[in-house]
Amino acid sequence: DAGVTQSPTHLIKTRGQQVTLRCSPKSGHDTVSWYQQALGQGPQFIFQYYEEEERQRGNFPDRFSGHQFPNYSSELNVNALLLGDSALYLCASISFRMKEAYEQYFGPGTRLTVT
Amino acid sequence: KQEVTQIPAALSVPEGENLVLNCSFTDSAIYNLQWFRQDPGKGLTSLLLIQSSQREQTSGRLNASLDKSSGRSTLYIAASQPGDSATYLCADSCGQSRSMDSNYQLIWGAGTKLIIKP
Numbered sequence: 498d499a500g501v502t503q504s505p506t507h508l509i510k511t512r513g514q515q516v517t518l519r520c521s522p523k524s525g526h527d528t529v530s531w532y533q534q535a536l537g538q539g540p541q542f543i544f545q546y547y548e549e550e551e552r553q554r555g556n557f558p559d560r561f562s563g564h565q566f567p568n569y570s571s572e573l574n575v576n577a578l579l580l581g582d583s584a585l586y587l588c589a590s591i592s593f594r595m596k597e598a599y600e601q602y603f604g605p606g607t608r609l610t611v612t
Numbered sequence: 613k614q615e616v617t618q619i620p621a622a623l624s625v626p627e628g629e630n631l632v633l634n635c636s637f638t639d640s641a642i643y644n645l646q647w648f649r650q651d652p653g654k655g656l657t658s659l660l661l662i663q664s665s666q667r668e669q670t671s672g673r674l675n676a677s678l679d680k681s682s683g684r685s686t687l688y689i690a691a692s693q694p695g696d697s698a699t700y701l702c703a704d705s706c707g708q709s710r711s712m713d714s715n716y717q718l719i720w721g722a723g724t725k726l727i728i729k730p
Contacts, residue, residue, distance in 0.1 A: 539720030
């Protein structure tokens with residue numbers, strides 16, 4: 498049973514550039530959430546996708562956008578990168594349809610460094 | 613606005629001790645509470661999930677309790693081992709139901725960094 502996978506594992510970008518991060522949910526899961534975790538802090542919720550639509554959004558600017566594909570995989574796009582965007586980006590998946598208590602499963606994360 | 617606090621921020625104990633990590637939340641209207649482990653530079657591993665209707669969950673040497681009325685959860689680790697060294701985070705999901713309209717995003721504490729000395 499494949500867990501949540503993310504790519505790439507590490508990424509270095511320059512201020513002003515754009516980046517795309519990818520996530521494949523756990524097998525059988527249909528909902529994907531993205532979180533940003535700065536060093537030494539707890540994760541912050543960015544947004545959540547279900548049925549290819551953004552359903553919930555945290556307090557992040559429009560530079561952060563996403564997409565969910567018919568196979569439930571998801572992308573996180575960040576435009577006009579700032580130094581403060583350097584963080585570990587985590588993807589989590591759950592199954593909304595199945596009778597579960599919404600236990601969230603996380604991928605290994607993508608470490609983004611903006612220079 | 614839900615806020616989650618974890619105390620202490622860091623803890624260092626000798627191997628073999630039993631220990632308790634604390635998590636408090638301001639809004640008792642949570643759907644569930646999860647405890648996670650995070651190793652340095654790594655992602656998150658779910659340890660235990662407690663639904664709002666439950667009081668505790670156990671997995672091996674770990675026991676997590678939930679007291680909604682006082683806004684607290686504790687993670688008890690028995691007979692600690694050096695391999696337990698990691699950062700432990702708690703997170704709750706707010707909302708009263710499983711509908712997609714519910715706000716069930718996770719709200720996180722900053723974590724407790726645990727070091728178990730051999």
